[in-house]
């Protein structure tokens with residue numbers, strides 16, 4: 001890409017007969033490449049939620065070159081579910097071809113520091129609106145929800161982990177995609193489960209579930225019109241396997257939204 005851009009610029013200059021100096025004297029080709037790169041790479045901006053509080057956390061807004069859907073990915077809503085926030089910590093460095101990718105890798109910073117589910121305000125995943133008339137319950141949930149309302153993501157995926165495996169224990173949501181059944185989310189859930197189960201032991205296979213629990217970020221997003229889901233790994237597997245499964249879920253979610261990941 002960089003070589004092509006430079007070549008095009010040089011060819012343009014040569015074809016207009018403006019180049020009289022030897023190639024070695026062409027003014028700073030690094031700058032030319034740098035400018036081209038700045039125009040084509042996805043710019044990233046950040047925003048700190050709750051600045052100065054114990055729960056302050058950074059959100060990343062990654063733009064693709066072309067217009068497209070807005071996709072939200074969050075992790076760490078529960079601080080003792082590390083695969084989700086470790087995966088989201090990688091996703092925040094991804095580049096996309098179109099649209100906007102919003103990543104909130106560590107939604108519940110207090111819980112992550114203490115490796116606890118609780119956020120200091122209670123269970124963050126029960127604090128979001130349960131109807132269109134409601135708001136969020138506490139300062140942390142309100143800060144996150146106001147960003148949700150600002151960006152109105154077309155798609156929202158929240159990354160979690162469950163104890164145990166749903167196929168072995170119906171009280172567990174481990175290894176599942178829990179989706180809000182609007183749009184074509186059933187199609188995404190089916191494709192994801194089918195892909196992950198190719199590399200997952202049958203006794204731990206992924207399941208499709210609905211709906212996300214009341215008060216969860218994904219449920220609230222579904223009520224407010226996003227195509228949304230919670231992805232859950234089972235916390236008995238090695239962390240690398242769990243993170244890899246989260247990354248697959250996120251990339252397939254972006255692809256489902258029509259967005260390609262161009263760099264990781």
Ligand SMILES: [Zn+2]
Nearest residue numbers: 078081160161
């Ligand atoms: Zn969770």
